[in-house]
Each structure stands twice: as C-alpha cells, then as structure tokens.
Amino acid sequence: MHSHELFHTLHQLSRHLTNKLNEVLKSFGLYGAQWAVIFVLKSKGSLTQKELCEYLFVEAPPMTRTIQRLVKQGYVKQVPGKDKREKHIQLTEEALNEYPKWEKAVTDHNQSLLKNFPDESQEQLFALQSAWLKNLL
Numbered sequence: 001m002h003s004h005e006l007f008h009t010l011h012q013l014s015r016h017l018t019n020k021l022n023e024v025l026k027s028f029g030l031y032g033a034q035w036a037v038i039f040v041l042k043s044k045g046s047l048t049q050k051e052l053c054e055y056l057f058v059e060a061p062p063m064t065r066t067i068q069r070l071v072k073q074g075y076v077k078q079v080p081g082k083d084k085r086e087k088h089i090q091l092t093e094e095a096l097n098e099y100p101k102w103e104k105a106v107t108d109h110n111q112s113l114l115k116n117f118p119d120e121s122q123e124q125l126f127a128l129q130s131a132w133l134k135n136l137l
Contacts, residue, residue: 017113018032020109020113021035021106021109024105024106024109025102025105025106027105028098028101028102028105029073030102033058033062033066034066034069034070034075035102035106036056037052037056037063037066037067037070037076037089038070038075038076038091038095038099038102040052040055040056041076041089041090041091042091042096042099045090046079046088046089046090047088047089048081048086048087048088048089049063049064049067049087049089050086052067052089067089070095074092074094074095075091075092075094075095075098076089076090076091076092076095077089077090077092078090
C-alpha cells in the first residue's frame with residue numbers, strides 16, 4: 001500500500017466514523033467533539049483547556065468553542081486555577097447524571113461497528129491502534 005492510500009483511507013474512515021457517532025449523539029444534543037471532551041473529563045477528572053487540547057490533539061479555537069457549547073448546555077463548568085489566566089474544566093452534576101445514557105449509546109454503537117469482526121481481529125485492531133499512537137507521541 002502506498003502511503004497516500006493509507007492517509008486517504010484513514011481520513012475516509014475517520015470521517016465516516018465521526019459522522020456515525022454524531023448521528024448516535026444527536027438525540028442527546030451532542031456531537032463527537034463534545035463527547036470526546038466529556039469522556040476525557042470523566043476518565044481523567046478536572047483538566048485545563050490546554051491539557052484537553054494536548055490530550056485530544058485539538059487546537060485552542062475549536063476547543064474553546066466546544067467548551068463554550070458544553071458550558072451553555074450545563075455539562076461543564078470552568079473553575080479558576082491558581083493562575084488567573086488558567087481555568088480548570090470540570091463536568092457538572094447534570095453531566096455526571098446524564099453520562100451513563102451517553103456512554104451506553106456510544107458503547108452500543110461501538111459494538112455494532114465491530115460485530116462483524118471476530119474477537120481476535122478486534123484485539124489485533126486495538127493493539128495496532130495503541131502501538132501506532134504510542135509511536136506518534
């Protein structure tokens with residue numbers, strides 16, 4: 001496979017998966033980018049916007065818009081840090097209450113995407129993804 005085919009195929013797959021995830025989350029008033037922030041905050045706790053950007057490989061302007069939408073929806077709050085310029089982003093009680101529904105929808109979607117892959121292939125896929133990501137970091 002030529003490298004341009006790899007990038008093209010990965011881009012197509014990424015776009016398709018993102019669109020499918022957005023369809024699943026639409027009924028909750030969320031998008032994939034918002035889910036990514038919510039998921040990271042749920043698993044890692046309070047983070048600064050800079051830490052979220054670094055972890056999710058997202059530039060500051062789109063992250064700012066995503067956080068602002070989540071604040072407006074009542075799902076995250078910004079808590080001032082030691083440095084006045086620094087704000088920690090945290091999930092609200094409302095988000096924590098809604099999280100199990102969102103997680104179930106995403107988990108069900110993940111399972112439907114993988115249903116035609118044998119367990120061994122799924123394990124190989126996840127191992128390759130993890131190894132590749134580690135090499136990029």
